[in-house]
Amino acid sequence: MIAHRTFELIAPSGYPHDPEAIRRALHRLHAQGHHVEGVHATERRFQRFAGTDGERAAELNHLADPSRKLPDIVLAVRGGYGAVRILHGLDYEGLQRRLTDQPIALVGHSDFTAIQLALLSRAGLKTFGGPMLLGDFGAEELSEFTMQHFWNALTKPTFTVTGSVPQAQAVDVSGMLWGGNLAVLASLVGTPYMPPVEGGILFVEDVNEQPFRIERTLYQLHLAGILERQQALVIGDLSGGKAFEYDNGYDLNAMIEHVRSVIGIPVITGLQFGHIPNLLTLPVGADAHLVSDAHGFKLTVSGYPYLS
Template identity: 80%
Template sequence: MTVHRTIELIAPSGYPHDPEAVHRALQRFHAQGHRVEGVEVTKRRYQRFAGTDGERAADLNRLADPARALPDIVLAVRGGYGAARILHGLDYEGLQRRLTDQPVALVGHSDFTAIQLALLARAGVKTFGGPMITSDFGAEELSEFTLQHFWSALTKPTMTVTGTTPQAHAVNVSGMLWGGNLAVLTSLIGTPYMPPVQGGILFLEDVNEQPFRVERMIYQLHLSGILAQQQALVLGDFSGGKAYDYDNGYDLHAMIEQVRSVIGIPVVTGLQFGHVHNMLTLPVGAEAHLVADAHGFKLNLSGYPTLA
C-alpha cells in the first residue's frame, strides 16, 4: 500500500536555476499521490539566493509554529550557498519544542549541512543527509537507488548501509553519526553552530574541490582537535576536482593516505554519499555501529526519526 505524504519545500540557500527540474520533481511527487506545500519558495529570487535572509529563515521557523500541522517531510530545494547567513535567525528553542521526537524528516545535503549541524548543536534535532528537489528528485533520469533508499531510510527504524571498497585496516566502532559537506562543516568550526560531538563517526563529502583543498580542510578538522574526538572518519564522494601536471602524482588516493597517516583514527572510504546520482540517505545524529575490513564496510544505524 502506498502511503501519501505531505512534503513541505524549503529554500535556505540558492534558487533553482532549472525550473524544469522543479517541475519534474513536483510531477513525480504528485503522481505518487503526495501533497507538496511551499512550492512558492522555488520561485523566489534575491541576488543569488532563494529569497532574502528573512524569507529563507522564515521557511524553517514556520515549523516551530504550534498552530500549523507538521508535514511528514521537509525537503530542501537545492544547496549552493546562503544557509550560513540565516543560522543566527532560526528559532532554535521553538524548533526544539516542536520537532524533538516527532515523526518529521528534514532532508537535504551540500549547503544544507549548515542547517543540519546548527539544529543538532542548538536544538538536538536529528535530520537526514539526502536527496534534494532540483539535483535529485528533479533529475532528467531519476535514480531508482536514490528513491528507494530515501523512502526506506525515512520509514524504517533501523537501516544498514554497506560498501564493497576494501579497507586498509579493520574497524569496529560505535558512536553518533554526523557530518555532511566538508567545506560547509569546516566553516562552522569555532561557531556556536558546530555540534560538540565526542566519540562520533564523522562522514564527509564535497564536490569540485582539488585534493589539496580537501586535505587542507581535513587538516583544519585535525588541527582544531575535532578529529581526535571521533571514533572514525568515513569519506563519501569527492568528485569534480581536476588533475594538474603540477600535482605530480598527488591525487585523491595520495591525499587519503596522507590523512590516514596523521589523524590517528580509522579512515573508511567508499560511502555512496555526496553529489552523486545514486545516493544514500543518512540520518545525522543517529546511533551508529561501523565495521570494516578488507572486504568492505557495514554501517548499522538506529535512533533517528521515522515517518508515522
Template identity: 85%
Template structure:
C-alpha cells in the same frame, strides 16, 4: 512505494537555477500521490538567494508554530550558498519544543549541511542527509536506487549500508553519526553551530574540489582537534576535482593515504553519499555502528525519528 506523504519545500540557500528540474521533481512527487506544500520557495529570488535572509529564516521558523500542521517531510529545494546567513535567525528553542520526538524528516545535503548541523548543535534535532528536489527528484533520469534508499531510511527504525570497497584495517566502533558537506562543515568550526560531538562517526563529501583543497580542509578539522575526538572518519564522494601535471602524482588516493597516517583514527572510503545520482540517505545525529575490514564495511544506524 511508501504511503502518500506531505512534503514541505524549503529553500534556505540559493534559488533554483533549473526550473525544468524543479517542475520534474514536483510532477514526480505528485504523480506518486504525495502532497507538496511550500512551492513558493521555488519562485523566490533575491540576488543569488531564494529570498531575503529574513524570508528564508521565517520559512523554517514557521515549523515551530504550534497552530500549523506539521508535514511528514521537509525537503530542501537545492544547495548552493546562503544557509549560513540565516543560522543566527532560527528559532532553535521553538523548533526544539515543536519537533523533538516528532517524526518530521528534514532532508537535504550540500549547503543544507549548515542547517542540519545547527539544528543538531542548538536543538538536538536529528535530520537526514539525502536528496533534494531540484538535483535529485528533478534529475532528467530519476535514480531508482536513490529513491528506494530514501524511503527505506525515512520509514524504517534501523538503516544498514554495506560496501565492498576494501579497507586497510579492521574497525569496529560505535558513536553518533554526523557530518555532511566538508567545506560547509569546516566553515562552522569555532561557531555555536558546530555540534560538540565526542566519539562520533563523521562522514563528509564534497564536489569539484582538488585533492589539495580537500586535504587542507581535513587538516583544519584535524588541527582544530575535531577528528581526534571521533571514532572514525568516513569519506563519501569527492568527484569533479581535477588533477594537474604539477600535482606530480598527488591525487585523491595519495591524499587519503596521507591523512590516514596523520589523523590517528580510521579513515573509511567508499560511502555513496554526495553530489551523485545514487546518493544514500543518512540520519544526521543517529546512533551508529561501523564495522570494516579488507572485504568492505557495514554501517548501521538507529535511534532516530522515522515515519510510520
C-alpha cells in the same frame, strides 16, 4: 507501496536555476499521490539566493508554529550557498519544542549541512542527509537507488548500508553519526553551530575541489582537535576536482593515505554520499555501528525520527 506523504519545500540557500527540473520533480511527487506545500520556495529570488535572509529563516521558523500541522517531510530545494547567513535567525528553542520526538524528516545535503549541524548543536534535532528537490527528485533520470534508500531510511527504525570497497583498516566502533559537506562543516569550526560530538562517526563529502583543498580542510578539522575526538572518519564522494600536471602524482588516493597517517583515527572510504546520482540517505545525529574489513564496510543506524 509508498504511502502518500506531505512534503514541505524549503529553500534556505540558492535559488533553483532549472525550472524544468522543478517541474519534473513536482510532477513525480504529485503522480505518486504526495501533497506538496511551499512551492513558492522554488519561485523566490534575491541576488543569488532563494529569497532574502529573513524570508529564508522565516520559512524554517514556520515549522516551530504549534498551531499548524507538521508535514511528514521537509525537503530542501537545492544547495549552493546561503544557509550560513540565516543560522543566527533561526528559532532554535521553538524548533526544539515543536520538532523533538516528532515523526518528521528534514532532508537535504550540500549547503544544507549548515542547517543540519546548527539544528543538532543548538536544538538537539536529528535530520537526514539525502536527496533534494532540484537535482535528485528533478533529475532527468530518477535514480531508483536514491529513491529506494530515501524511503527505506525515512520509514524504518533502523537500517544498514554497505560498501564493497576493500578497507585498509579493520574497524568495529559505535557512536553518533554526523557530518555532511566538508567545506560547510569546516566553516562552522569555532562557532556555536558546530556540534561538540565526542566519540562520533563523522562522514564527509565534497565536490569540485582539488585534493590539496580537501586535505587543507581536513587539516583544519584535525588541528582544531575535532577529528581526534571521533571514532572514525568516513569518506563519501569527492569527485569533480581537476587533475593538474603540477600535482605530480598527488591525487585523491595519495591525499587520503596521508590524512590517514596523521589524524590518528581510522579512515573508511567508498560511502555513496555526496553530489552523485546514486545517493544514500543518512540520519545526522543518529546512533551508528560501523564495521569494516578487507571486504568492505557495514554501517547500521538507529535512533532517529522516522515516518510510521
